[in-house]
Amino acid sequence: MDNTDKLLSMAENLIDKGGTSLRRFREEVLIDLDGRLKVISDKIGEDGVDPFGMDPEFLRRTAVAASFLYKMYFRCSTVGIDNVPDGPVIIVANHAGQLPIDGLMITTALIMEGAHPRLARSMVDRWVPTVPFISTFYARNGVTLGTPENALLLLKRGEALLTFPEGLAGITKTVDKAYQLQKFGLGFMRLALATGAPIIPVAVLGSEEQYPTLYNLESLGKIVGLPAVPIWAQMIVPVFGLLPLPVKYHLEFGEPMYFAGDDDEEDATVALLVEDVRVAINDMVEDQRGQRRSLFW
Amino acid sequence: MTASHAIVNSARAFPGTIAISGAAGRFGNLLIRRLHRTDDIVSIDPRDFNRRPADVTHFKTELRRRECRNVFRTGNIRAVIQLGPYHSQERRQESSRFAAAIENFSRLLDYCDKYAVEKLVLLSSANVYGARPSNPQFLTEEAPLLASDLSALRDVDMMAQSFFWKRPDIETVILRPTHVTGGVGGVMARYLRMSPVMRLMGFDPMIQLIHEEDLVQAIRLALGPGHRGIFNLAGPSPLPLSRIIERLGRKSLPVPHFMANRLLGPLRRLGRTNLDPAYVDYLRYVCMVEDSRARTEFGYSPSYGTEETIAAVDIWE
Numbered sequence: 272m273d274n275t276d277k278l279l280s281m282a283e284n285l286i287d288k289g290g291t292s293l294r295r296f297r298e299e300v301l302i303d304l305d306g307r308l309k310v311i312s313d314k315i316g317e318d319g320v321d322p323f324g325m326d327p328e329f330l331r332r333t334a335v336a337a338s339f340l341y342k343m344y345f346r347c348s349t350v351g352i353d354n355v356p357d358g359p360v361i362i363v364a365n366h367a368g369q370l371p372i373d374g375l376m377i378t379t380a381l382i383m384e385g386a387h388p389r390l391a392r393s394m395v396d397r398w399v400p401t402v403p404f405i406s407t408f409y410a411r412n413g414v415t416l417g418t419p420e421n422a423l424l425l426l427k428r429g430e431a432l433l434t435f436p437e438g439l440a441g442i443t444k445t446v447d448k449a450y451q452l453q454k455f456g457l458g459f460m461r462l463a464l465a466t467g468a469p470i471i472p473v474a475v476l477g478s479e480e481q482y483p484t485l486y487n488l489e490s491l492g493k494i495v496g497l498p499a500v501p502i503w504a505q506m507i508v509p510v511f512g513l514l515p516l517p518v519k520y521h522l523e524f525g526e527p528m529y530f531a532g533d534d535d536e537e538d539a540t541v542a543l544l545v546e547d548v549r550v551a552i553n554d555m556v557e558d559q560r561g562q563r564r565s566l567f568w
Numbered sequence: 569m570t571a572s573h574a575i576v577n578s579a580r581a582f583p584g585t586i587a588i589s590g591a592a593g594r595f596g597n598l599l600i601r602r603l604h605r606t607d608d609i610v611s612i613d614p615r616d617f618n619r620r621p622a623d624v625t626h627f628k629t630e631l632r633r634r635e636c637r638n639v640f641r642t643g644n645i646r647a648v649i650q651l652g653p654y655h656s657q658e659r660r661q662e663s664s665r666f667a668a669a670i671e672n673f674s675r676l677l678d679y680c681d682k683y684a685v686e687k688l689v690l691l692s693s694a695n696v697y698g699a700r701p702s703n704p705q706f707l708t709e710e711a712p713l714l715a716s717d718l719s720a721l722r723d724v725d726m727m728a729q730s731f732f733w734k735r736p737d738i739e740t741v742i743l744r745p746t747h748v749t750g751g752v753g754g755v756m757a758r759y760l761r762m763s764p765v766m767r768l769m770g771f772d773p774m775i776q777l778i779h780e781e782d783l784v785q786a787i788r789l790a791l792g793p794g795h796r797g798i799f800n801l802a803g804p805s806p807l808p809l810s811r812i813i814e815r816l817g818r819k820s821l822p823v824p825h826f827m828a829n830r831l832l833g834p835l836r837r838l839g840r841t842n843l844d845p846a847y848v849d850y851l852r853y854v855c856m857v858e859d860s861r862a863r864t865e866f867g868y869s870p871s872y873g874t875e876e877t878i879a880a881v882d883i884w885e
Contacts, residue, residue, distance in 0.1 A: 318807060320774075322705060323774070324772075324773075324808055397701050398701070400702075403768070406771065416704070418702070418704040419704075424705065424706065
């Protein structure tokens, strides 16, 4: 698979060289993980990939590295995971932090924490398939281009969708706008109305502080073809400044929200329903922020 | 070849005489061999067709020539199968090749209109949708045709679509199969025969292949009474390009995508690849189709599995 899995191999090497405690961590994770991934890989035929290009073998390697980030680096604390039902479901969360680590944490939580492990299928923007390596890495891990056709097909197959309706406006926010939810897209609600799939609102804390971003060089981004070129605080530290700050992540999965109606309703009507979800997420975010004692523990 | 697999049909596919246009090509040859025992076939092609079965009359002519009109005027032709836009292997300029393809097909539509043809089957391709980053994983027949580099294929497909309303009484069928494997000279099959196989570094799209015998079977089914419209045809479940190359036991030659178009010329001259520049994007983005309409409407179902369909790349006479 040419060099698409280089980063993974590097992560695996780091874990190998990281001493006995890390190796033990990996072995422990794998014992748990293999049982959990079996639920996901059993659905895949003998071809080894699903129609979207998700490869359980690849996912397993990613999940080990992701578990390290989840358990040790970001020490993620997750509540309400059992609110996620079986069958088709749309998971909706707030988005921040320049890199979609929030998506990775939610996906890892759904695999590692729940009584019924699930693979969340993230929906990404259409510039992602144009990026070499990333596009392939994403596809092997079950990430899909966010078109209505793809979303409908995945829900029809009983999968869990993960969407961030704030999109780029959310993830590229600067630090002064932290925890101000941006405008939500309407697509996820039309999907919910069309399929009857429940919506699980999720609040993420920590993503806002991983890369405290002071400024966004949008004009440079236009030249190099990236949606954003953020300048973040820890950049003054050479090399290590590229890493996210090891903030503590908090995830809260809310209760399922059911919506009924016409999926072809005009935007203003759908926006009212979307507002319900936005408020639900905002309430959970504010609640979690009130309980948080420190950014790091 | 896994001939045991080929579906043996004893019933006629179509009650009248069938003209196959483009029959002297590799796929046309196969299609004729599968149809001539049960059906009355004439073949039309500007190329020589010496390997045809004895009971098939061959008209060596382009569709736009006057003698071709005579074939339709007197030949009692009730069905036409048009195999793709190009039937000439002359090394003409691209612009005149394009003009010839369009002119030929528009003349064919004219014959269908005038000489009591009841069924027109156009073998188009799923490639007409174009390989684009915004493509959904599976395209339906309603998706726009965005393959800007395959203009003749796209225009011929569109001309057939406008024929739907011009002659609603003629059963027009447009088939859009994914990459065909087998002894036929499909672009992807020819490309996969090279070793090493050129690829784009960091890109590994999901690819659908269809076995040539499954395509023959789909055409046979589409000739059945009452079927009309546009039908995607996919083979067995898709695989990433890299897995297909692995299963063929070949090595990849990864090149950076931003240099692919510049490298293609030298690589072709060196004989390292035979990929048409118009198909580079198909190594980068998905262009896969959803074929449930063909499955429900005329009962199409691929009988060749993943392994056999991939292995058929190496069938080469």
